[in-house]
Amino acid sequence: MSNTAMMEFPGVTAPQGLPRLLGPGGADLPEHLRTHGPLPHQGALIEEIEAAGLTGRGGAGFPTAVKLAAVARQPGSKVAVGNGAESEPASHKDKQLLWLAPHLVLDGLQLAAAAVGARRACLYLHRHDQLRRRLTDALAERAAAGWDRVAVELVTAPPRFLAGEESALASRIGGGLARPRFKRPPVYERGAGGAPTLVQNVETLAHLALIARHGAPWFRQVGTAAEPGSVIVTAHRADGVTVVREVPAGLPLGGLLGRAPAQAVLVGGYHGTWIPVQQAARLPLANAALRPLGAAVGAGVLAALPPDRCGLAETARVLRYLAAESAGQCGPCLNGLPRIATAFAVLARPGADRRCLDDLERWAGLVTGRGACHHPDGTVRLVRSALAAFSAETGRHLRGRCAADPAAAPFLPVPGSGYAAPSARRDWR
Amino acid sequence: MDTYLRVDPTACSGHGLCAELLPERITLDEWGYPIISAEPISPALRAHARRAVTDCPALALLLERTG
Numbered sequence: 001m002s003n004t005a006m007m008e009f010p011g012v013t014a015p016q017g018l019p020r021l022l023g024p025g026g027a028d029l030p031e032h033l034r035t036h037g038p039l040p041h042q043g044a045l046i047e048e049i050e051a052a053g054l055t056g057r058g059g060a061g062f063p064t065a066v067k068l069a070a071v072a073r074q075p076g077s078k079v080a081v082g083n084g085a086e087s088e089p090a091s092h093k094d095k096q097l098l099w100l101a102p103h104l105v106l107d108g109l110q111l112a113a114a115a116v117g118a119r120r121a122c123l124y125l126h127r128h129d130q131l132r133r134r135l136t137d138a139l140a141e142r143a144a145a146g147w148d149r150v151a152v153e154l155v156t157a158p159p160r161f162l163a164g165e166e167s168a169l170a171s172r173i174g175g176g177l178a179r180p181r182f183k184r185p186p187v188y189e190r191g192a193g194g195a196p197t198l199v200q201n202v203e204t205l206a207h208l209a210l211i212a213r214h215g216a217p218w219f220r221q222v223g224t225a226a227e228p229g230s231v232i233v234t235a236h237r238a239d240g241v242t243v244v245r246e247v248p249a250g251l252p253l254g255g256l257l258g259r260a261p262a263q264a265v266l267v268g269g270y271h272g273t274w275i276p277v278q279q280a281a282r283l284p285l286a287n288a289a290l291r292p293l294g295a296a297v298g299a300g301v302l303a304a305l306p307p308d309r310c311g312l313a314e315t316a317r318v319l320r321y322l323a324a325e326s327a328g329q330c331g332p333c334l335n336g337l338p339r340i341a342t343a344f345a346v347l348a349r350p351g352a353d354r355r356c357l358d359d360l361e362r363w364a365g366l367v368t369g370r371g372a373c374h375h376p377d378g379t380v381r382l383v384r385s386a387l388a389a390f391s392a393e394t395g396r397h398l399r400g401r402c403a404a405d406p407a408a409a410p411f412l413p414v415p416g417s418g419y420a421a422p423s424a425r426r427d428w429r
Numbered sequence: 430m431d432t433y434l435r436v437d438p439t440a441c442s443g444h445g446l447c448a449e450l451l452p453e454r455i456t457l458d459e460w461g462y463p464i465i466s467a468e469p470i471s472p473a474l475r476a477h478a479r480r481a482v483t484d485c486p487a488l489a490l491l492l493e494r495t496g
Binding site for chain 2: 180181182184329330331332333335336366370371372
């Protein structure tokens with residue numbers, strides 16, 4: 001089937017170099033077809049994905065083939081979901097990808113659904129009217145062309161930090177609230193509406209769609225042997241410019257952050273790790289190098305903090321947001337995160353009392369590993385790495401001083417005017 | 430095969446009964462929520478652990494076998 005189609009579309013070749021996902025040619029279905037060719041519904045996809053070494057691009061970096069195989073093994077009616085919730089305020093790569101290459105993501109969703117035997121497929125989207133229209137149009141084009149085997153439902157995620165967490169997603173797709181749940185049994189056994197559920201980040205699905213066409217060796221032409229392929233990052237540069245770029249895994253972080261001077265780099269977003277800039281610039285964008293520092297590529301969010309900002313004040317703002325975004329279901333998170341955020345806010349002001357450091361350490365220890373999801377653990381990672389990366393600034397604050405420009409605007413994006421912390425059930429729908 | 434106590438933190442509402450029934454493995458944090466020791470439940474403690482599981486008012490405790 002694919003051979004016949006390739007004859008109809010002789011211009012289709014595997015993309016050489018980068019970008020693979022964010023390149024031109026995805027405007028509409030005919031253009032997508034000319035660029036990438038038809039859906040290759042044949043062959044052993046899970047084996048090919050395993051050979052490619054594709055890992056999840058949503059944050060956890062879990063091997064995609066293992067997840068596919070786990071769902072494929074389950075009996076009964078199954079669900080496949082493309083996760084484009086992108087609920088982290090500092091991340092834009094999923095929205096960018098869905099906007100530029102909706103059909104690549106939808107191809108990946110079809111192929112993944114077929115590989116695991118799912119009869120229901122959903123695309124879980126960030127709340128964004130234009131993006132939803134773009135995807136509605138793309139799905140209509142595909143329906144008119146008879147391109148999809150499984151109809152795809154669009155489900156909008158509530159604008160909550162945790163809405164894209166796998167079990168929160170499964171709950172929302174099943175008609176419930178987008179709040180994480182205790183993962184016993186796991187989502188791949190019992191997810192949306194009780195059905196075994198495959199959840200894959202939209203970037204992961206787009207990679208999958210290309211691996212299905214061009215094969216594992218092609219995928220491995222970029223990246224490192226241990227972490228092959230390309231990665232889409234959202235880089236907040238110290239000059240104030242935010243860029244979304246597709247880069248080979250393993251690229252030194254310095255190459256992504258521009259030339260403006262910076263003091264520290266936040267790697268992996270708001271559940272991520274602050275690393276002093278001298279160290280960070282030389283690190284490759286690869287978990288093998290980041291893991292020993294307690295860091296991870298995560299969803300590819302990087303932020304280079306300019307020298308005139310206070311890293312403690314920046315972290316305190318993010319922590320206040322993270323505490324407000326607790327789903328409030330687990331006692332340690334419900335009680336611990338607001339206290340951690342408050343103690344950090346005290347530390348963020350010059351003249352802080354040393355006791356706030358003891359409180360932070362005690363509460364960080366108390367909440368770690370005690371949530372149904374990774375929210376407390378991720379929050380503690382941010383806290384501990386900030387205390388390490390900004391230790392000189394901490395010392396100044398305890399002595400009543402601060403090195404930052406008091407007039408400088410806040411750097412890291414958190415929801416501003418119009419933001420309301422979740423307080424009722426409807427806030428999670 | 431070892432047996433471990435686990436808590437479903439979304440179900441737990443901090444009654445604290447478990448810490449009274451099984452102080453050998455469960456203490457309460459400063460907000461009244463259980464901190465469960467990572468050690469496996471020894472055969473001598475199994476009956477107490479089972480009682481803690483069945484008596485939890487929120488049905489938030491479970492015994493898991495792994496190994």
